[in-house]
Amino acid sequence: MAWGLATDDSDTDHRGIFVLPFPWTTGLVEPPTDLVSLDGSANYWEAGKAFRQAIRADPNTLETLLLPGATATDEMGEWILESRDAFASAEIYGTFGRYALSQLKRLRQGLRLAQHRALLLDWLGADPRLSLDGAAEKLVAAAEIEGSSEADRQLRSKDYIKQLYSSMFDQGLLGDRDFRSLVKFAESGQHDFDLPRELRPKNAYNLLRLLATATNWLRTGTPDFVVKGELRDELLAIKNQQIELPKVIARAEELAADLEDARKGLVLPAHPDVGRVDALLRRIREEAAKRWNSGGPGAFGSDAPELPLAEWD
Numbered sequence: 001m002a003w004g005l006a007t008d009d010s011d012t013d014h015r016g017i018f019v020l021p022f023p024w025t026t027g028l029v030e031p032p033t034d035l036v037s038l039d040g041s042a043n044y045w046e047a048g049k050a051f052r053q054a055i056r057a058d059p060n061t062l063e064t065l066l067l068p069g070a071t072a073t074d075e076m077g078e079w080i081l082e083s084r085d086a087f088a089s090a091e092i093y094g095t096f097g098r099y100a101l102s103q104l105k106r107l108r109q110g111l112r113l114a115q116h117r118a119l120l121l122d123w124l125g126a127d128p129r130l131s132l133d134g135a136a137e138k139l140v141a142a143a144e145i146e147g148s149s150e151a152d153r154q155l156r157s158k159d160y161i162k163q164l165y166s167s168m169f170d171q172g173l174l175g176d177r178d179f180r181s182l183v184k185f186a187e188s189g190q191h192d193f194d195l196p197r198e199l200r201p202k203n204a205y206n207l208l209r210l211l212a213t214a215t216n217w218l219r220t221g222t223p224d225f226v227v228k229g230e231l232r233d234e235l236l237a238i239k240n241q242q243i244e245l246p247k248v249i250a251r252a253e254e255l256a257a258d259l260e261d262a263r264k265g266l267v268l269p270a271h272p273d274v275g276r277v278d279a280l281l282r283r284i285r286e287e288a289a290k291r292w293n294s295g296g297p298g299a300f301g302s303d304a305p306e307l308p309l310a311e312w313d
Helices: 047-055 059-066 075-082 092-126 132-142 150-170 179-188 201-220 229-239 245-265 274-294
Strands: 014-018 034-036 042-046
Touching: 014 047, 014 059, 042 047, 047 059, 047 274, 059 092, 075 274, 092 132, 092 150, 092 179, 092 201, 092 245, 132 150, 150 179, 201 229, 201 245
Parallel strands: 014 042
Antiparallel strands: 034 042
């Protein structure tokens, strides 16, 4: 719902920020800085950790803080919402953008490995006597591998095959990290298995969403996480596997160029207002201490849960 891309079968995730009761911050025992539900659908960060993540322009934390629908359950939460603009800065280019571009690199590599895997398993299943050199030669032609010379293309092709069986070994599909194990797997005929995680539709459409969000934010100075119009239709089509992955990668490369262009005319401050953030965190810590010392009712006063004393382990 936060991105405008939810469908009837979408999962519901919750993110938030919590404040620790004063006694939890005073002893030897390290207090929790993350609260995560067993199924991973709910994730909450302690205020100090959340603020440090936000001033580093962590995408998940900034989305949690800056979403229009964010609500507070306590006066301290209201202070956070009132100060949200202190966290925004041009640093999003290096976090939203860098993360998205790293995912784009993984998409390219994952797609190449998946394409090579299909070809090689078919060839080796049909002719298990095919050598590594022979397989590399066939792959050069079939996959149109580029290089400065025929020898360079052959070398790259062999390296791609080694990357493939290393990846399959890491996934637990091969008994050993070598070409012989790849041949054995091909002979078994068990060629149907799930796509690598990086090639799943959710990862692909989230990559484009991050690039578009960062580009618009850099150009306007205003965060808008809700995807609208043609881009929303495009992302939903990707999510529903209606667009082939090579076209998704090409589209991501277009958006990456837009992101680089948006960097040239920044309207956001270069860095977050760490002074305001520091003052906010101190105000919250002081408020938690006051409520504890007053002994009044509530989760920060008389009803605060006790933190276990430290024990020698």
